[in-house]
Amino acid sequence: MEKIKSNSMLAQDQENHLIDKLLVNDNKAFDRLVRNYSSKMYAVARSFLHNDDDAQECLQKTFVQVFIKIHTFRRDASLSTWLHRITVNCALMILRAQKKQRTISLEDFSQHYNEYGERTTFSDNSGNNLEQIFERQETKTVINEMIRTLPEKYCNVIQLRDIQELSTKDTAEILEISEASVKTQLHRGRLLLKAILEI
Amino acid sequence: MLMIKRLMTQYVPGMLTCKDVDSFLYDFHEGQLSIAENLKFKLHLSMCRECKTYVQGYKNAIRISKEGVKTAEPIEKVPEELVQIILKSRIKK
Ligand SMILES: [Zn+2]
Numbered sequence: 044m045e046k047i048k049s050n051s052m053l054a055q056d057q058e059n060h061l062i063d064k065l066l067v068n069d070n071k072a073f074d075r076l077v078r079n080y081s082s083k084m085y086a087v088a089r090s091f092l093h094n095d096d097d098a099q100e101c102l103q104k105t106f107v108q109v110f111i112k113i114h115t116f117r118r119d120a121s122l123s124t125w126l127h128r129i130t131v132n133c134a135l136m137i138l139r140a141q142k143k144q145r146t147i148s149l150e151d152f153s154q155h156y157n158e159y160g161e162r163t164t165f166s167d168n169s170g171n172n173l174e175q176i177f178e179r180q181e182t183k184t185v186i187n188e189m190i191r192t193l194p195e196k197y198c199n200v201i202q203l204r205d206i207q208e209l210s211t212k213d214t215a216e217i218l219e220i221s222e223a224s225v226k227t228q229l230h231r232g233r234l235l236l237k238a239i240l241e242i
Numbered sequence: 243m244l245m246i247k248r249l250m251t252q253y254v255p256g257m258l259t260c261k262d263v264d265s266f267l268y269d270f271h272e273g274q275l276s277i278a279e280n281l282k283f284k285l286h287l288s289m290c291r292e293c294k295t296y297v298q299g300y301k302n303a304i305r306i307s308k309e310g311v312k313t314a315e316p317i318e319k320v321p322e323e324l325v326q327i328i329l330k331s332r333i334k335k
Pocket residue numbers: 161162259260263286290292293294
C-alpha cells in the first residue's frame with residue numbers, strides 16, 4: 044500500500060519506536076497513536092460512509108479493534124497499512140449492516156451485438172461532458188448514493204480501486220478475494236455505474 | 243462506414259469486433275494491452291463511433307466515482323471530543 048505508506052504521519056524509525064511502546068501498554072504511546080493516525084483513518088472511513096456520524100462511529104469501532112488486536116501486530120506490514128486494513132473492514136461491516144440491497148443487476152444493462160459482433164445499442168451522447176453530467180445529477184451526493192446502492196461486491200472494489208486508488212493486489216487482500224475477481228468485479232461495477240448514469 | 247467496418251472486422255485477420263472491444267476494455271484502461279493489441283483497439287475506435295462513445299462513457303464513469311467522492315468534503319481534523327472517547331474506550335477495558 045504505497046499510497047498509504049507515503050502519506051503516513053510518522054517516519055519508519057519513529058513508527059518502530061511507537062510500536063515498541065504500544066506493545067508494552069504505554070499510555071502516551073496510545074495517545075500518540077490516536078492523534079497521529081486518526082485523521083487519515085477517518086478520511087478512509089468517510090470515503091466509504093459519506094456522512095460524518097457514520098465515519099465517527101467507524102473510527103471508534105476501528106480503535107476498539109486496534110486496542111484488542113495490537114498485541115497480535117506482526118511487523119510484516121507497516122502500522123499504517125495494518126490500521127488501514129482494520130478501518131476498511133470496519134467500514135465494510137457498517138455498510139453491510141446498513142445496506143438495504145437494491146438488486147440492480149448487470150444483466151439488466153447487458154450489451155447487445157448482432158451476428159457480426161457489432162454493437163447494436165447506441166446512445167448518441169458523445170456531446171456529454173462531465174460537467175453536464177454533474178449538473179444533471181444535481182449534487183455529487185446523488186452519485187455517492189448511486190455507488191453505494193450498487194451490489195456490494197461491485198461497490199467495494201470501486202471504493203478501493205477507483206476511489207482510494209489501491210492496487211489490485213491490496214484490494215484482493217482486503218476483500219479476501221482473488222486478483223482475478225477484483226478485475227472482473229471492478230470491470231462489471233464500472234459498466235453498471237456507466238449504465239445507471241446513462242453515459 | 244458501417245459496411246467498411248463490417249468488411250474489415252469480418253475479413254481482415256486480427257481486426258477487433260465491438261464484442262472484442264468489450265473484452266479488451268479493462269486492460270486497455272489499465273494500460274496493460276500489448277503494443278499490437280493497443281493498436282488494434284485504437285484502430286477499431288477510429289472507425290466505430292459506437293465503441294468510441296462506449297469507451298468514453300466507461301472512462302467517465304470512473305472519473306465520476308472519483309470526483310463525486312472527492313468533493314464530499316469530510317471534516318479535516320478528528321474532533322478532540324472523539325479522540326477522548328476513543329482513548330477512554332481503551333482504559334475501560
Ligand atoms: Zn465497435
